[in-house]
Amino acid sequence: MIARPHRGVALVWILVGLAAVAFLVVFGLVVKKPYVLHMGIMLFQAILLGQAWNVIGGYTGQYSVGHAAYFGVGAYTTIMLLMTHGIAPWWGIWLGMGNAVLLSLVIGSITFRLRGPYFVLASISVAEIIRLAALHFKDFTRGAEGFLLDAVPSLHLLGAEIDFVGKRPFYFVALGLAVASVIANWAVERSKLGYYFQAIREDQDAAHSLGINLTAYKNVALAISAAFTALAGGFSAMYVKWVDPNAFSLPEVSIPIVLTVIIGGIGTIAGPVVGAMVLVPLQEILRNPKGLVQVGILSPDSSVVTFLAPFANAHQLFYGVLVVVVILFAPDGVLGVIRSSLRKTQRRAEPRPAAPAAPA
Amino acid sequence: MADPILQIQHVSKFFGGLAANADVSFEMELGMIMGLIGPNGAGKTTLFNCITGYYPPSRGDVLFKGVRLNGLQPDAVCRLGMVRTWQKVKPLAKLSVIDNVMVGALARTRKLSVAREVAMEQLRVVRMEHKAEFLAGGLPIGERKKLEVARALATKPELLLLDEVMGGLNPSESDEIIQLILELKKAGLTQMVIEHDMKAIMRISDRIVVLNSGEKLAEGGPREIADHPEVIKAYLGERVE
Amino acid sequence: MTVFLQSVISGILVGGVYALVGIGLTMIFGVMRVINFAHGDLLMLGMYVTWRAFDGLGMDPFLSLVITAPALFLWGAFLQSAVINRVLNALPQNQILLTIGLGLIMSNSVMLIYTSDYRIITTSYSSASYSLGGLSISQPLLYAFLVTVAITVALYWFLLRTDTGQAIRATAQDREAAQLMGIDVRAMSVLAFGIGAALAGTAGALISPTYYIFPQVGGVFTLKAFVIVVLGGMGSVVGATLGGIIIGVTESLAAVYIASGLKELVVFVLFLALLLFKPSGLLGKTRA
Numbered sequence: 011m012i013a014r015p016h017r018g019v020a021l022v023w024i025l026v027g028l029a030a031v032a033f034l035v036v037f038g039l040v041v042k043k044p045y046v047l048h049m050g051i052m053l054f055q056a057i058l059l060g061q062a063w064n065v066i067g068g069y070t071g072q073y074s075v076g077h078a079a080y081f082g083v084g085a086y087t088t089i090m091l092l093m094t095h096g097i098a099p100w101w102g103i104w105l106g107m108g109n110a111v112l113l114s115l116v117i118g119s120i121t122f123r124l125r126g127p128y129f130v131l132a133s134i135s136v137a138e139i140i141r142l143a144a145l146h147f148k149d150f151t152r153g154a155e156g157f158l159l160d161a162v163p164s165l166h167l168l169g170a171e172i173d174f175v176g177k178r179p180f181y182f183v184a185l186g187l188a189v190a191s192v193i194a195n196w197a198v199e200r201s202k203l204g205y206y207f208q209a210i211r212e213d214q215d216a217a218h219s220l221g222i223n224l225t226a227y228k229n230v231a232l233a234i235s236a237a238f239t240a241l242a243g244g245f246s247a248m249y250v251k252w253v254d255p256n257a258f259s260l261p262e263v264s265i266p267i268v269l270t271v272i273i274g275g276i277g278t279i280a281g282p283v284v285g286a287m288v289l290v291p292l293q294e295i296l297r298n299p300k301g302l303v304q305v306g307i308l309s310p311d312s313s314v315v316t317f318l319a320p321f322a323n324a325h326q327l328f329y330g331v332l333v334v335v336v337i338l339f340a341p342d343g344v345l346g347v348i349r350s351s352l353r354k355t356q357r358r359a360e361p362r363p364a365a366p367a368a369p370a
Numbered sequence: 371m372a373d374p375i376l377q378i379q380h381v382s383k384f385f386g387g388l389a390a391n392a393d394v395s396f397e398m399e400l401g402m403i404m405g406l407i408g409p410n411g412a413g414k415t416t417l418f419n420c421i422t423g424y425y426p427p428s429r430g431d432v433l434f435k436g437v438r439l440n441g442l443q444p445d446a447v448c449r450l451g452m453v454r455t456w457q458k459v460k461p462l463a464k465l466s467v468i469d470n471v472m473v474g475a476l477a478r479t480r481k482l483s484v485a486r487e488v489a490m491e492q493l494r495v496v497r498m499e500h501k502a503e504f505l506a507g508g509l510p511i512g513e514r515k516k517l518e519v520a521r522a523l524a525t526k527p528e529l530l531l532l533d534e535v536m537g538g539l540n541p542s543e544s545d546e547i548i549q550l551i552l553e554l555k556k557a558g559l560t561q562m563v564i565e566h567d568m569k570a571i572m573r574i575s576d577r578i579v580v581l582n583s584g585e586k587l588a589e590g591g592p593r594e595i596a597d598h599p600e601v602i603k604a605y606l607g608e609r610v611e
Numbered sequence: 612m613t614v615f616l617q618s619v620i621s622g623i624l625v626g627g628v629y630a631l632v633g634i635g636l637t638m639i640f641g642v643m644r645v646i647n648f649a650h651g652d653l654l655m656l657g658m659y660v661t662w663r664a665f666d667g668l669g670m671d672p673f674l675s676l677v678i679t680a681p682a683l684f685l686w687g688a689f690l691q692s693a694v695i696n697r698v699l700n701a702l703p704q705n706q707i708l709l710t711i712g713l714g715l716i717m718s719n720s721v722m723l724i725y726t727s728d729y730r731i732i733t734t735s736y737s738s739a740s741y742s743l744g745g746l747s748i749s750q751p752l753l754y755a756f757l758v759t760v761a762i763t764v765a766l767y768w769f770l771l772r773t774d775t776g777q778a779i780r781a782t783a784q785d786r787e788a789a790q791l792m793g794i795d796v797r798a799m800s801v802l803a804f805g806i807g808a809a810l811a812g813t814a815g816a817l818i819s820p821t822y823y824i825f826p827q828v829g830g831v832f833t834l835k836a837f838v839i840v841v842l843g844g845m846g847s848v849v850g851a852t853l854g855g856i857i858i859g860v861t862e863s864l865a866a867v868y869i870a871s872g873l874k875e876l877v878v879f880v881l882f883l884a885l886l887l888f889k890p891s892g893l894l895g896k897t898r899a
Contacts, residue, residue: 127706
């Protein structure tokens with residue numbers, strides 16, 4: 011998974027990435043339909059969440075299915091600081107990330123001594139405990155009602171005033187965050203951290219015996235992951251302008267995060283991007299098939315819209331089917347499928363290696 | 371013995387009621403090769419595990435370079451200069467061969483470029499440099515064993531513990547490992563070797579410790595051990611050459 | 612004092628049903644080492660089958676067990692042979708994700724068909740209770756408990772005395788050795804999953820006169836089942852039995868003495884504590 015692409019290949023990827031970002035920037039400036047901007051925002055958010063999860067799940071091999079805990083903490087902190095104390099979200103979100111990191115240290119110390127499926131179960135339990143607590147302690151969290159935000163304050167930056175009205179400003183913020191997460195993962199992969207994380211994933215005992223402090227590095231991975239996840243949570247709070255205990259939900263938040271990465275290809279940088287590109291459009295179309303009408307792709311009385319309408323609430327059904335299909339048939343995700351078919355064609359092209367020397 | 375590098379003092383390890391190691395004591399001096407033999411279930415790997423911190427001994431002390439190790443975690447033990455290989459090889463399967471060794475090298479440096487150099491050097495020592503970019507998980511068993519040794523060597527140890535590194539190898543592969551062990555000794559590395567291959571143990575060991583049912587049965591030079599009646603009995607009459 | 616005893620008694624009665632759920636889950640883990648996160652949804656399916664039988668055919672929930680149990684058994688057997696069997700050698704994390712996915716499919720399919728509306732089954736005895744020395748014992752819970760006892764006894768007999776039952780236990784103890792002895796381990800897996808599903812479905816049927824029935828009800832029971840199984844020791848049927856009772860009583864007491872809204876949270880916290888301090892449980896065979 012730490013593929014050592016030749017210098018040339020890495021350069022190609024960087025150029026492709028820059029071109030994509032440039033395109034997305036222009037696209038964001040030019041496009042008019044809010045629905046399309048919304049899709050873009052959801053896509054970037056999914057990429058951010060996927061890259062964040064990848065650090066602990068993909069690289070370090072610790073499948074947290076309770077990442078909603080960090081998302082929710084980021085969301086609640088940001089919105090509560092704004093609504094109760096008037097602290098602007100670009101400051102509040104840092105506190106949200108800080109809270110998430112602290113939470114991750116607590117959760118890590120509790121759960122990291124557990125291996126494999128037990129860790130998964132513990133991570134789910136923690137998120138559920140937090141969700142139930144958020145529901146119950148109404149004085150603090152306003153319970154099921156949650157926090158409803160009127161408007162995001164405007165930002166005074168370098169003499170300009172940025173109003174967070176409409177979807178366009180959020181599009182660019184989301185794009186920036188997604189790019190930041192990709193760069194962060196890229197840096198981690200090429201560092202000692204990246205090597206150690208993957209060693210832990212591959213064989214914890216071996217890693218331990220080679221001088222790797224398992225607890226410390228797992229905690230670092232989780233902290234990085236939690237911080238970026240909370241970043242997404244804070245952003246989401248400002249975009250949707252509503253936070254309720256569902257921010258901690260297993261099927262609404264934690265599972266789609268894991269899905270995004272698994273569909274794309276776990277433990278790779280491109281994985282969450284590919285996964286998001288598959289999951290988000292399908293998800294949004296299911297949730298709101300009329301959106302396709304808005305964009306002019308379908309006519310209002312199209313059979314597709316009528317077919318999909320009753321499924322609007324069953325996007326979880328869709329997640330379930332997707333999880334099952336991917337794990338049964340493509341556990342390494344889309345990228346895994348591409349990689350193995352490339353390897354097959356490569357093998358056919360190369361001459362067969364010489365047979366190993368016969369034993370003496 | 372002047373300044374022994376390793377001191378095992380009355381080490382016992384209990385699992386429930388079972389004594390996997392019972393009152394084992396011996397010492398190792400710098401630069402020697404100690405053979406650790408015994409029938410299956412004698413407690414050899416358990417002893418390795420106790421020494422390297424995989425779990426602490428129930429009783430007794432392990433001193434490495436004069437420092438008491440009891441309760442120290444394996445990663446700290448590695449940083450002190452002791453590293454082990456595993457009876458059942460543990461390659462980092464999805465990583466390449468060189469990345470595997472780099473993980474070991476990173477115990478001593480933070481810079482990837484330095485780690486890469488060290489890793490290539492170790493691969494040259496085990497004669498696997500041509501396989502640097504191969505996926506570790508796809509290697510045959512002989513090369514996995516060599517990879518594991520290279521990876522351990524990359525941590526720049528002073529004491530190397532080899533757990534049945536020749537298990538599952540054909541004679542020419544075993545020969546290669548024996549040569550490697552002797553070369554490493556010449557370079558000044560202290561080694562403890564668990565082996566079932568008696569010929570190999572006799573060839574390479576300066577001293578041999580024999581374990582049986584968790585207890586130390588005998589200790590001595592290869593010739594002594596080969597003629598030791600208790601040892602012969604423990605191996606059920608197998609002739610020890 | 613009466614409050615305390617009352618609480619304990621209803622806890623035991625419910626605990627018996629919990630035990631059924633736990634036994635099913637622990638059998639599945641014992642035989643296949645699969646952590647079935649869809650277990651609660653199997654219980655939910657049992658509830659819905661019972662409700663349909665009650666609503667559509669007028670059948671009493673305890674009588675319709677003859678439909679519910681076999682139906683869930685067949686469904687479980689199908690799930691095992693068609694889906695679960697393919698991932699027996701996959702990463703445990705992937706297995707859990709797979710069962711989570713199956714659970715989502717089941718609960719959301721039911722939601723699509725029957726909507727999220729809460730359903731209730733009101734029988735003549737739904738709110739009736741027996742009086743015993745100042746304590747009131749809920750009738751439906753008592754009947755459920757009696758049925759549970761009967762089923763548990765039958766199950767123990769099956770596992771201890773019959774050839775097939777012993778074959779299942781052998782497979783749970785050592786799959787390879789069982790295979791070498793000529794046991795068809797694949798069939799045992801199908802059987803175990805079928806029985807596990809049937810037990811979960813039965814538990815659902817048994818509590819249907821006293822619980823709200825809705826598509827998402829499974830989730831809560833899945834986590835409870837896990838607490839029970841970890842408490843009793845993964846793979847231990849006896850442990851799951853005891854665990855069920857303990858959890859039933861704990862929950863009952865927590866609802867009375869802490870706060871009703873927090874009782875689920877208490878169970879989760881207990882679960883975490885177990886995972887950390889006693890992962891092998893009271894009678895466990897495998898380590899975490």
